[in-house]
Amino acid sequence: MPQYCFTDNQDHTICRFYPLGKAPRQVRLGKTVFRRNLRAEHAGTRHTPGNWPMKSDAAGVHPSQIKEAYDHSVRIGIPTQFTSDGRAIFTGREHRKNYCRAIGLHDRNGGYGDP
Numbered sequence: 001m002p003q004y005c006f007t008d009n010q011d012h013t014i015c016r017f018y019p020l021g022k023a024p025r026q027v028r029l030g031k032t033v034f035r036r037n038l039r040a041e042h043a044g045t046r047h048t049p050g051n052w053p054m055k056s057d058a059a060g061v062h063p064s065q066i067k068e069a070y071d072h073s074v075r076i077g078i079p080t081q082f083t084s085d086g087r088a089i090f091t092g093r094e095h096r097k098n099y100c101r102a103i104g105l106h107d108r109n110g111g112y113g114d115p
Contacts, residue, residue, distance in 0.1 A: 005041045006034030013040050052092050059088035059096075059105055076102050 004023040005015045014034055016027065027034045059080075061069040066082045073080040078099045081089045090096035093114075100107065100115035107114050 003041065005037045007037040007040060008032050008034045013037060015040070052090065054090045054096060055083055055087040056090060056096070057087055058107075059090075059100060059103070060086040061088075062086055073099065078102055 001017040001019055002023075003015050004018055005013055006027045007013045012032075012034075014027070014029070016023075018024075023036065025036050061082065063084065063086045066084075066086055069082060069088075070080065078095065080095070080099050083089060088099065090099065097115045105115060
């Protein structure tokens with residue numbers, strides 16, 4: 001069952017599960033009325049073309065090596081940022097492909113155009 005979210009006038013949000021297409025437009029809790037909030041229902045969801053920026057563990061480095069790895073990526077012409085825990089941040093498919101090829105990584109489960 002999908003989760004539906006409702007928000008009141010003070011921006012308090014509650015989420016409930018209802019059968020598909022059976023959610024009410026509003027929910028009452030005591031005297032408070034909560035109205036359906038589509039934005040809250042879809043917050044944090046990553047849809048397929050929107051999965052960028054991608055954070056990669058496989059192309060990551062130890063946190064103590066982040067500066068060195070960033071400097072190396074700039075020298076090879078593919079500037080790549082890293083998270084504070086060392087994961088590589090790819091901005092798009094081409095960026096990921098070029099960087100992985102340059103450092104010698106290959107994705108055996110990748111699709112067409114993947115490194």
